[in-house]
Amino acid sequence: MTPQITWFRHSHENRxxxxxxxxxxxxxxxxxxxxxxxxxxxxxxGFSKKIACQKDPRHLSFILVEDGKRNxxxxxxxxxxxxxxxxxxxxxxxxxxxxxxxxxxEKKQFIRPYSWQRKEDIQWYEEIIERKIxxxxxxxxxxxxxxxxxxxxxYQLPVQPVTQKIKNLQHRINRLLKKSNDFTDDYRGFEIxxxxxxxxxxxxxxxxxxxxxxxxxxxxxxxxxxxxxxxxSSRGYKIHSKLNWLEPSSIDGSSIKNIDRSVFPILTSExxxxxxxMLSKSRLAVFACGYHWGWRSIxxxxxxxxxxxxxxxxxxxxxxxxxxxxxxxxxxxxxxxxGDILSNIDENKWLQWKEHNQRIYDKYMSPEAxxxxxxxxxx
Numbered sequence: 001m002t003p004q005i006t007w008f009r010h011s012h013e014n015r016x017x018x019x020x021x022x023x024x025x026x027x028x029x030x031x032x033x034x035x036x037x038x039x040x041x042x043x044x045x046g047f048s049k050k051i052a053c054q055k056d057p058r059h060l061s062f063i064l065v066e067d068g069k070r071n072x073x074x075x076x077x078x079x080x081x082x083x084x085x086x087x088x089x090x091x092x093x094x095x096x097x098x099x100x101x102x103x104x105x106e107k108k109q110f111i112r113p114y115s116w117q118r119k120e121d122i123q124w125y126e127e128i129i130e131r132k133i134x135x136x137x138x139x140x141x142x143x144x145x146x147x148x149x150x151x152x153x154x155y156q157l158p159v160q161p162v163t164q165k166i167k168n169l170q171h172r173i174n175r176l177l178k179k180s181n182d183f184t185d186d187y188r189g190f191e192i193x194x195x196x197x198x199x200x201x202x203x204x205x206x207x208x209x210x211x212x213x214x215x216x217x218x219x220x221x222x223x224x225x226x227x228x229x230x231x232x233s234s235r236g237y238k239i240h241s242k243l244n245w246l247e248p249s250s251i252d253g254s255s256i257k258n259i260d261r262s263v264f265p266i267l268t269s270e271x272x273x274x275x276x277x278m279l280s281k282s283r284l285a286v287f288a289c290g291y292h293w294g295w296r297s298i299x300x301x302x303x304x305x306x307x308x309x310x311x312x313x314x315x316x317x318x319x320x321x322x323x324x325x326x327x328x329x330x331x332x333x334x335x336x337x338x339g340d341i342l343s344n345i346d347e348n349k350w351l352q353w354k355e356h357n358q359r360i361y362d363k364y365m366s367p368e369a370x371x372x373x374x375x376x377x378x379x
Contacts, residue, residue, distance in 0.1 A: 012058035018365065039057065051092075062092075078098045084099065089142050098295060100318075109133075144377055150300035216290045224334055239269065243264065280307065285308070310327075324360045
């Protein structure tokens with residue numbers, strides 16, 4: 001039987017675009033029957049009152065899969081980190097978790113932080129994760145690995161005002177008649193955005209590093225990175241980087257570090273074109289860990305374009321081995337390896353690694369691959 005997949009849509013799900021896009025493609029290929037209904041109807045299809053009454057289900061997607069034998073209530077949790085796992089896993093049959101970590105989910109213990117992180121850097125996380133283990137740890141067996149969060153795949157098609165009014169009227173009629181939403185325009189927008197990203201893969205090498213950044217988690221660690229980039233820039237590397245001020249938080253202990261706001265922004269050379277375009281022309285993409293040790297969507301965009309990546313040791317786990325990419329994981333608070341890695345990537349190697357990374361990305365993170373993994377995981 002062709003699976004029937006019903007997605008209960010709300011307005012804060014763009015992190016889950018790859019799965020949605022993939023299910024649409026499979027629908028048009030005749031491999032699944034896919035439809036979308038408003039989130040307000042989720043309670044009519046067997047989901048619990050706790051889910052139906054969620055006022056702000058951002059980054060959470062609720063999907064019903066019917067295969068003729070079972071009705072499987074699924075949750076896709078696209079919070080970027082294990083620290084933010086939702087207690088709503090207790091209300092579904094299966095939860096797919098972007099922020100999967102084996103220490104937490106399988107061993108029910110605190111993760112292994114970075115060697116440079118001190119007690120004040122992780123205390124908030126120790127407390128919140130301990131509470132999650134106590135309160136919902138007995139439901140962790142329902143959690144499966146998923147894909148990292150990646151860039152927004154949506155694209156707003158230009159629509160004439162009269163046409164938009166007709167579409168709005170049709171949408172209201174569909175809701176009154178309990179019909180599924182029309183996702184044709186969203187699908188066309190996805191295809192346009194997907195093609196635009198694929199075009200970025202064709203760009204030539206022009207820069208060494210391009211990084212637009214802010215103090216988003218463990219502020220001093222990011223300052224150390226941008227200090228390193230300034231040093232390398234002074235040695236002749238083509239680096240366009242900017243670290244913008246963001247008020248330090250108590251969550252990661254940064255608020256007690258006495259960081260001097262007057263030195264911001266920390267700048268090498270300005271980013272003079274669109275960030276995605278300049279990133280696609282860079283020799284190496286460098287990203288520091290953010291709050292919660294979570295995924296960086298811009299990192300996955302870089303890997304999808306093919307650019308090799310240097311990042312802090314990944315604490316979140318995908319359903320595949322991230323080390324299949326050309327990706328460097330480090331744990332040095334001073335970022336001493338950046339220069340050595342740059343000096344070892346000549347243009348030929350860059351082209352070879354780009355092709356390899358693109359192949360790995362398409363194998364595991366193309367929309368169809370994500371949709372197929374989702375469906376096969378329910379078998």
